[in-house]
Amino acid sequence: MKRAGWKVVFALGLTAVSLVLYGAFYAFARDSREVWASFLANAAFVPIFVLMATLVFEEVITWRERRERIQRLHMVIGAFFSEVGASLLARLASFDGDRENTKPRLVVADDWTHKDFISGRRRLQAGAFEIDARAGDLTALGAFLASKRVFLLRLLENPSLLEHESFTDLLWAVFHISEELSLRVDLATLAPADFRHLSHDIQRAYALLTVEWLAYLEHLKTAYPFLYSLARRTNPLDPAASAAITD
Numbered sequence: 001m002k003r004a005g006w007k008v009v010f011a012l013g014l015t016a017v018s019l020v021l022y023g024a025f026y027a028f029a030r031d032s033r034e035v036w037a038s039f040l041a042n043a044a045f046v047p048i049f050v051l052m053a054t055l056v057f058e059e060v061i062t063w064r065e066r067r068e069r070i071q072r073l074h075m076v077i078g079a080f081f082s083e084v085g086a087s088l089l090a091r092l093a094s095f096d097g098d099r100e101n102t103k104p105r106l107v108v109a110d111d112w113t114h115k116d117f118i119s120g121r122r123r124l125q126a127g128a129f130e131i132d133a134r135a136g137d138l139t140a141l142g143a144f145l146a147s148k149r150v151f152l153l154r155l156l157e158n159p160s161l162l163e164h165e166s167f168t169d170l171l172w173a174v175f176h177i178s179e180e181l182s183l184r185v186d187l188a189t190l191a192p193a194d195f196r197h198l199s200h201d202i203q204r205a206y207a208l209l210t211v212e213w214l215a216y217l218e219h220l221k222t223a224y225p226f227l228y229s230l231a232r233r234t235n236p237l238d239p240a241a242s243a244a245i246t247d
Contacts, residue, residue, distance in 0.1 A: 073160045074219055077167060080155060081216055081231075084148050088174065089213055090236035091144060092206040094136035095199070096129055103237045106210060108217050110232065117218040124210045131206060133198035138189070142181030170212050173205035191209060 089106075093099050105123050109116075145152075152175055155161070161168045180201055181187065190198070220228035 022220035052120075069160060071239065072222070073164055073167075075160050076155060076160050077212070077216055078227075080167075080171075080174060081213070083151055084174070085209065085213065085216075086176070086231075086234070086236050087144070089209055091136070091141050092202060092209065093237055095131050095133060095202050096206065097132050097135060098130040099237075102210070106213060107238045108214070108232050108234060110229075112218075112221070114218070117214055120214050121211050124207070124214070129203050129206055131199045131203035133190075133195045133202060138181060138198065142178070142187065145174065150176070166208065167212055170205065170208040173201070173208055177201050177205055 065206075071079070093102065094101055105120055108120075112120075152171060156168075156171055156175065178199075180198060184190065184194075217228060217231055220231055
């Protein structure tokens with residue numbers, strides 16, 4: 001009742017102001033027909049005004065809600081890279097037979113522009129990674145992903161991910177690798193076909209992860225320059241990376 005009370009007072013107040021103004025108009029014009037004509041003209045515009053105000057208001061609300069959803073999504077992505085993604089990128093890179101050519105595409109300079117990030121993502125999407133499951137430590141990779149299993153499951157349950165299909169695909173790819181590795185007894189003595197299958201799984205996750213990594217860095221550069229500086233200085237694929245600032 002108290003919440004509705006101010007609305008009633010507000011409505012009555014506006015009505016009183018309107019009556020006073022129309023009374024002043026009548027006192028000035030001394031012509032009731034002119035007052036009624038003015039009232040009808042204003043009343044005729046009310047539906048159009050309500051329509052325009054509703055459309056604009058709805059658009060503003062939609063824009064704000066979408067912006068808030070995107071912000072929550074970026075928070076989820078940031079949590080992923082802080083907890084799993086950055087370390088996982090370095091671990092998956094150990095299976096990349098062509099990593100010396102891949103690394104330069106993921107080493108971001110401080111002066112990169114939007115065009116540089118787009119170009120970097122396109123090069124990664126167009127390139128074919130030479131992944132070999134025998135080149136890295138599958139046991140260590142499996143243990144790492146197993147330790148992050150609960151965290152990954154919680155991310156998959158987050159409704160904000162519905163706004164980002166490619167990132168959801170990445171999470172499923174990473175989770176699939178974790179499942180594949182956890183279901184094998186001895187990762188050191190797998191059959192060649194099994195190694196090829198795991199190589200394909202790792203390649204899928206690695207390709208998605210590298211693209212999302214660049215997209216994440218671009219977002220940080222635009223929205224949080226201080227976090228971008230730290231992420232760039234601790235890039236897991238930059239041989240010269242260091243959190244310490246020397247100049």
